[in-house]
Amino acid sequence: MLAAVVFVVGTLSAFANGQNAGGSCDCVPDQVIVQLVDPANLPAVAAQYGLNPTPISQVANPPIFLMQITNGQTPAQVVAAMTTPAPGDARIIFAEVNRRLSQVERTDVPWTQGRSWAIGRSWAIGGSAKGYGKNWFTHRIRLNEAFAAGQTRGKGVTVAVLDTGIDLNHQAFAGRLVEPAEMWDFVGNDADPSEVGTLRVDPAFGHGTHVAGIVALTAPDAKIMPLRVLDQNGEGELWRVTAAIIWAANHGADVVNLSIGYPDDVRLLKDLIDCVDVGTTPTGTTFPQIGANRLAVVAAAGNGGNKVPIFPAAEDLNGSIGVGASTRTDSLASFSTYDRAWVEVTAPGEEIVSALPGNRYGMWSGTSMAAPIVSGITALVKAKNPQITIPHDWLNIVKETSVDKRFGNVPPWGEVRLKRVDALCAVMNTQPCPIPAAVSEIPIFGQPR
16 A cells, blocks of 8 residues: 555665565465466466466466466466576466565565554544545645536546455445445455454554545545455455456446555556456457456555656556655655656645544545545546546546646656646646646645645
8 A cells, every 4th residue: 555654765676576586576475377378288387387287266368377386486486487588488478476565654575664654644633524524635636616617526437446445334435335246355255345453553454444535535426346455464466456456347447546556567467457448458468357348547656755666557558547646735745656757647645634444534645645536536537528438538638637837856856747636627628737826725624724
């Protein structure tokens, strides 16, 4: 989960492709993901590389298999055997580890120095329904003006939130959730995607509720589809997220919010995001499991305070949008990962008040908070333009109607071109969006600055 003010150190290079030189990886320890040219080769491939010949699961065409390793080797060792020397086994299109993904608050992963949101970011600060309703960001992105001028609050659109789950009984979600049959917990493998944990004890607890609350505030008439993909430690894995995106597509979602990240480029999710946008990929892979259903994917850019790419935002695909975090003064948040090559827009992500479990409210900072604002605006655009059916066209409107501000040399990013989303320009499709007059009194938790 990409929430909390944190700084990523430059230790990513040793972990390319989810593995280090010693053959270990931040991945599920006994699994590997393999796409075959011909599924008839699966028994032979399994025998050669020490895999159970019966797949754990499979998706796509040509088929992508999740396989169990039975010979004691690590996933990184199996992937290396399949792919080296280049070009690797001709029967295999690609092989990769089932990569773990996690919140960047954690301090025990090699690609981030995190801190819990509860340290110096108490949920009690601004923790009220009044503070939630008068969030400063709504003024900055001209949300109420968008509701009035565009005559849309997102009705008829569904936003899937793939996260730690949510508090299903929170007052912020009354009347705003999809039917129970459309929710799922991919961690517990049941129909109850409620958050698990203890507030202020488990650093991840409350994250999904907070993210979903921002969607509910930005697009109040849209439906929210909670899908739990991260456990109480804020950890998940690639195949689980893939399954959740397919679920979202098949159960009526239009937009998927991913406030999660990992430091490696992975093929599986890249192919799936391509496919939920236009139905196929540049490599010819399709996902029959999603049929004709289409989705826009909004991904948080990460809280590194540098240019280190965090995926899936850094995939920079047509059907997805990478979101950095901006401040009250329309500057780039110091904690936000930023590279204009793939961070396509920013949105307010500093000290955002939203829901927490137990009918509480609290403040959190991070690109995790910026992404659901963009998801909500995308829902407004979709509701305003029902004739537009291609997801990347909704995202293009969000990008092209953003406020464009430029700053000089800002270390470590160099020139910063800050394209900050604007709800009013988005729903009215105003291009380019004029820089709004300065707002001298932006409320903080309902009080003037």
